[in-house]
Amino acid sequence: MTLTRRKFLACLSAAGMGTLATGWIGGRLQAMVDEKIFPMPSGVGLERWLGTSCGLCAAGCGQRIRFVDGLPVGIAGNPLDPASGGGLCPAGFSGLWDALSEDRIRSPLARRGERGSGRWEAIGWDRALDTLSARLAALRASRTPERFVVLEGGSDPIRSRWIEHLLASFGSPNHCMTENPMGLWDAAVGRVLGTGGLSLAPDLDRAGAILSFGYELFETDANPVWQSAVWGRLRDPEKESAPPFVYAGPRLSPTGYKADLFLACRPGTEGAVALGLAYALFQESLVDDGNLGSFTSEDISGLRLWLRKKFHPEAVERITGVAPKLLFRVARSMSRNRGIALVGSSPLAGPNGYGTALAVATLNVLLGAFGREGGWVAPPRLPVEMPSRPLPDEIARAGLDRGRLDRAGSGGIDVKQAPGRFWEQLASGGPYAVDTMLITGTNLLRELPDPGRIAKVLSSIPFVAVTASRMNETAEQADLILPEATYLESWGLVISRSALPFSRVGLRQPAFGPLYDSMQFEDIWFELARRSGAFEPGDIPRNMESWVRAAAADLAGAERGIVPNSVGDGDLAAYLEAGGWKATDPAESSGSFWKRLRRSAVWTAMPAGRPSPGELFRAGRASLTGGDGKKEMEKLAGEEVAEKGENGDEVALLLTDATTLWGGRTSGTPLMLEMAAFHQSKGWETVCEINPATAESLGVADGDGGVLSNRKGTIHVRIVTTQKVPPGVAAVLRGLSGTWPKGLAAGRRGNPLELFGSRENMMTGSWILTARARLTRDDGTA
Amino acid sequence: MFAFRPGVFLIALVPAVLWPGCSRKADQPVAFNHKLHIYNGVACTVCHVGAETGLRAGLPGVETCRRCHEDLLYESDEEAKIRLAVELDRDLDWIPLTRLAPFVLFSHNRHVTLGKFNCVTCHGDVASWSVPPRVPERNFHGRPGMADCIGCHQESHSRYAGSDCLFCHH
Amino acid sequence: MPIWGMVIDLDRCTGCGGCMAACKVENNVQVVPPGEALKGRGMHWLTILSRTEGEYPDVEAVLQPDLCMMCDDAPCTKVCPVHATYRGAYGLVAQIYPRCIGCRYCMAACPYTVKFFNWTAGEEGVNLSSSLNPDVSVRPKGVVEKCTFCYHRLQKAKERVRAEQREIAGGDYVPACVEMCPAKAMTFGDLDDGESPVSRLAASRRASQLLEHLGTEPKVYYLSKRDRNV
CATH class of the missing domain: 3.40.228.10 (Dimethylsulfoxide Reductase, domain 2)
Known part of the structure; x- marks a missing residue:
């Protein structure tokens, strides 16, 4: 049975379920039988495409969603996007699987019983938001706003900016990311060039x-x-x-x-x-x-x-x-x-x-x-401006003055995040105790090293709220779960990060309204801010859609840049040589610009000129x-690098990532699990690549089930022998874990991060991901 | 999920393409009078909007009915059903009679607009019915199936209507 | 009538796997449950094969998209007892599911192992997406399936070109994998038209076919600067 209009509409409104289930006009039974045997699509087969931007990683590739008779039936790349040129990574095709998953959370949930007991009460949005905002208001009243922490996965730069923006005015410096490896690169470049943290x-x-x-x-x-x-x-x-x-x-x-x-x-x-x-x-x-x-x-x-x-x-x-x-x-x-x-x-x-x-x-x-x-x-400046931040009041200033919990940048290195030290500080109490944590865009217990320790730290925080579209390991440990709309139900702008040498802004527009009574994160965030009492009404956009429309007007007013409406030859080098594109027609109204932007879902510009090499450096x-x-x-040159193991049967672990799982962020759909390790022609399982020589010395063979264990934990893997890894090293795929979609490989444990200790680099506060483990054949006893 | 058994088809030799309506009789939600509508100048494509240009002809949503029947046209129970449906914002659950197997591509556009077929050729003289047909009004000989398609496709001198399986199966 | 063929430039291909996922969703190919997949029953009409040569650290590896070769002289078609698989219009190797009796002779005959037996019925939300492509039928358990060069797109393209009152030509449709390739490693078109990009690439010195010596005459060509004998 395919997705029928009736079922789809039912997803759109929770109330719809009840009314639609009771047939009132004759012939329903027959219709149901027919539907089972030969599903008859309703409608005449009318096809429509909607341009939007992927939301599964920060790259935000242009996408087109295909509708037939109003139902979403497919995803393709957007050839108008000068960055992706109509391409997508494997995960990019899993958006609809994800959004239409049966595992979606159906309403805000409040914990009943012990944490992690899995007992939840469905509550309405009003109650959910009031619960959380009451805590925020109390933190402001007790003049300790810094005790509110937002922890973010960081796959959407605009979302990050909004979090930081409102959090600072609220009075908390603690906008924290789960990881930020490229931050080290930016810091190093800034150090050498003398400019301080710089994204090139x-x-x-x-x-x-x-x-x-x-x-x-x-x-x-x-x-x-x-x-x-x-x-x-x-x-x-x-x-x-x-x-x-x-x-x-x-x-x-x-x-x-x-x-x-x-x-x-x-x-x-x-x-x-x-x-x-x-x-x-x-x-x-x-x-x-x-x-x-x-x-x-x-x-x-x-x-x-x-x-x-x-x-x-x-x-x-x-x-x-x-x-x-x-x-x-x-x-x-x-x-x-x-x-x-x-x-x-x-x-x-x-x-x-x-x-x-x-x-x-x-x-x-x-x-x-x-x-x-x-x-x-230097990537060109984007003409999208955030509204000016409301000035922090006295309470907020005091909160900000107490400094970040993770003390990012305190080691004299210009990093904005210290994701490893963050957990260290939480575990040891830090300079102040966290009262309320909002976790969004990340499943910590799948994506971070030493999940056992992180779960323990989480349990010590008085109140944890999680936004998620589907239940996951981290949400299970929360006090409050807010059902979050997927990117296919959301508004947004994707700004090109430092990876691109030209400007590109992708429009994200909803392919369908929020399913299952969910809300997109930004709207939850704005509503929370409104209810916290720390803001004037004018400080916060009505919703993300209204902000996106306003920001699009900035694009329309920019001096350069175009909304491409036909596919070029894709040769960016040629565009670069042309030195930029024509400016938007000044006679064009912002209304027609918005229409064109919605149609092609991407805006792009070439820099007019680049700073000369010398200008990049600070003399x-x-x-x-x-x-x-x-x-x-x-x-x-030091010994720290070598990390020699004590025992001969230990292998050094090397984490690998694939565009199917993205370190765990996209490992929720059967589609991606099946082709998880497609480079090794494997799926479903955590693949462990070892050199044939290693296999021989350990007494394991290609295709064997294996067990990796050290004092942190034990995981099951599938052994692949290959000359692509050196002897003594095991390359383990990251992103799978014990929680799987319904009916698929339940109970498997394959998250290699369970084997990693939570070490931080003392200077930068970043994670250090090194570990060793014993590899043995899985004889079913482990 | 419908699962056909290949073995059965081997015996039957000719897999059914059009689902035979013989075994059931459909009661439509409204006793629609095709004859009266045609008499009043309502063309087929007003309700079956895709008949000329779409893949499927389609069945009308209640919104289509509303356009004429929102205000009282006739004193009839059937019309009252429509107004009730409009009021409750519910669609009419029309039961499609001619069902195509999901592995077959049949395009109305291709047959009606490009191939210049009349509706009557396949659907019979539905226009003369004053009550809704309860079984497909077909003028195929015997049991409707792939044979009915292939009959035309093999006879046709049009080079567009080949009889290669790939032309219709997907 | 065009003869469709494909050229895959392995020097351009990055093995990103996008084609593999695009194929799965375009063709409603079911996700085979892990237990079954471990028995070798997984289904990917297009897979990425990986080949490694040499010993660490002097090791080289190639990733290669692998799909139905649409052989001009296809061994699979010769063993089908029910004419479910045959060389059809446009030189495409057809696989007609309702005719297929699931004997799997064709799978045994295929030297490229790109035909798949459907062992498990699809189930929405588990094996199949809730948003199926309506242009492609969901295959039932018990039949053999394979890459079709996204033939359903050709079916639609034919309607379009006829409305435009012209004949179908090489550029009128591309399969989903070709459409999405970010590196533009795949080229698709009419092999009968000597001027088409696909013909010119297929005739280039870098071109080769898989298992050429079998005489199956595949219509999928690979380009690589590496010596083809390695």
Whole structure:
């Protein structure tokens, strides 16, 4: 039976269920029988498409939703979107599965009984919002607004901005993210360039060569669909030469498959490889002087001497296992082709992520990649403005003055989030106790390391509210669950993050009204703010739709940019060369702009001009060797990297991500679970890749069920033997867990994060994701 | 979920395409008078909006009825049902009589507009009925099935109406 | 009448898997429950095959989308006892579900193993999405199914071009996988038209077919700069 109009309408209104169930006109029984045997679609087969933007990750690719006779029946990419070019990642196709899932939460739920007992009472929105806002009002009354924390998964930059915006006026500095690995990269770039935390975009379309340090272009780093589209253009057979691509990392990832050269290094040593390359550039006089003008000559010679002492090829080979010959070969190729170096979230989550980021930033300086065409460029400013923030009153100022719970940035490193330290602080009591936590856009207990500890910390918080569209492990531990609409039922704007070297704003518009009495997060948030009593009515938009319409007017008024209405040749390089597009017709009213925007669902612009390389740096503050930078990078040579296990039967764990699961964010649909590890032709299970030599020494074989265990926990995996991982390492897919959709593989436990301790990098407050575990064959006893 | 058994089809040789209405009689929610509507100049496509351009001809929603019947036209129980449905904002549960198997593509647009077929060719003289048909008013010979399609498709000299299975099955 | 064919440029393909998901939702291919999938009964009309050569760290790997090759001389069609699978119009290898008796001879005959037996009936919300594509029928348990080059799109395209009073041509439709490919690695069109992009690519020096020596004459070509004999 397919989705019938009747059932669909019933989902739209909870009340509809009852009335529609009672037939009142004859022939219903017969109709039901007919429907079972030959479902007769109602309507004449009228097709309609609606443009919107995906909401499953921050890239927000353009999508088109297909309707036949008013029912949503399919998802496709939006070819008008200059970033995705009509492509989508696998997860992008799971939106309708997700939205129409039978597991959707049907109304706000209040906990009855113990936490985690699974007993809930359905309450109305009024009661749910009043419960939460009463707590907020009480926090304001007791002049401790900082005790309200919003914890966010961070897949929508506009949502983040709204949270931060209203939270600051409320008086809490605690807008916290569950993870923020790229924050380390931004901080490192800011340190080297002397500007403080800075988001630059890789101009991949014009890159002369690409060097990836575990940057998974075609998996989950930044914007895989755009990056795939760029790759297609770079490997266009019509082109005379293809930019060389080098992939450095311990495992030959699917991104690495495409590499012209695989620079295999020991886990966690990517930074040392980068510094080895930096040495080779100096040694062979290949340093590009494009970026050097911003540094003092003492700084440069200091770096050179330091590299000669600490990261000469023999030292680098000892640390990383990369032969000097290879290093020089890569250095020459990168220099000759004017390459760009990228570092991915996986190395950044290693034991010395910040040092790694600094090393790669240093390498980019020596390649002259900052500010260069085909290098790291400043993304253009978007013309979408947030309304001015209401000034914090006295209570709010006092709350903000108490500082963030996670003390992000206090280590002298310009990071805005310290997701690892956040939990440390909660566990140890911190400077003040959290009273109320609102969790949104994340399923902590699936996506974060050491879920057992996180559950324990959560249980110590007096009140936890979770917004979720479907029940998940974290929601089960909450006091209050607010049913959240999926992106297909929501309004929004997707602003391009730093991943794109051009401006793009995607419109998100609802394909259908909120199902099952749900609300989109922003509307819940605005309503909470209204009821908390901390705001004037004018401070808060009526709802997200009204704000999106207002922000669209900003776009209409921008000097440059267009709403594309026909598919171009997709060659962004050509657009770039044209130096931008024509401005919106000034005669056009904002009304017709809005209509056009709704039709194509995307707005885009090219920057009129870019700052010259020199302008990216802050003179006098840019530094290669200053401050703690050298000390951090020196750790890359240290013993901390090696992490040798005590026992011979232990393997080092390496977490891998796939665009099917996105670290757990999209692992809720059967569609994605089935093709979870499609690169290994596996699904449903957590795949554990090991080298055949490892398998032999451990007495396990390809296809075996396996058990990974250490003192933190035990999980079940499916063993795949492959030459893509080095001996002694197990690459484990992240994103699956014990909670599955109804009727599918219930009871399996495969979340590798259960094996990871909650270590934080003391300087940056980020997670450190390293662990070791014993791997044995699953004989059914574990 | 309808599951046909391949074995059965092997024996039957000709799988049913049009669901035979013989075994049941449908009572429509309203005793619709086709004859009277046609007499009053209401064309088929007013209610069956897709008959010329759609995949399916479609059955009218109560909104279509309302356009004429909102104000009293006749003193009749049947019309009262329509006004009640409008008032309660409920649709009329028309029972489709001619049912196509889900694995067959049949496009009204292609047959009626492009192929210049009359409704009568397949649906019979429904226009002369004053009560709603309870079984499909068909003028196929014998049991309706793929044979009825293929009959035309093989005879037809139009090169658009091939008899390759792929032309209709999906 | 066009002869549809496909060229997949493995140098451009990033193995992102989008085509695989697009195919599943476009064609209402059911999600086979995990227990059954472990028995090798999973169904992906289009899969991504992975091939690895060498030993770590001197290892190379290729990802390759794998689908029905639409062979011109298809071994599967020769063994079908009920004419459920045959070389149909436009050179497409047809699979007519109501005719299929589920004997699976064709699966055994297919050298590319791209035909799938439907072991489990789809069930909405578990195996099947609640939002099925109405253009493609849901296959019942007990039949063999496979990639159709999104033939249902051609059925619709034919209607469209006839309304426009012209003949169907190479560019009139593309399958869902080709449509969504972000890297534009897949090219689809008329192999009979020597000027079409797909013909020109299929004739390029980088082109090869899978198991060419069997003489099945696949209409899916792969492009790769790597030596085809490796």
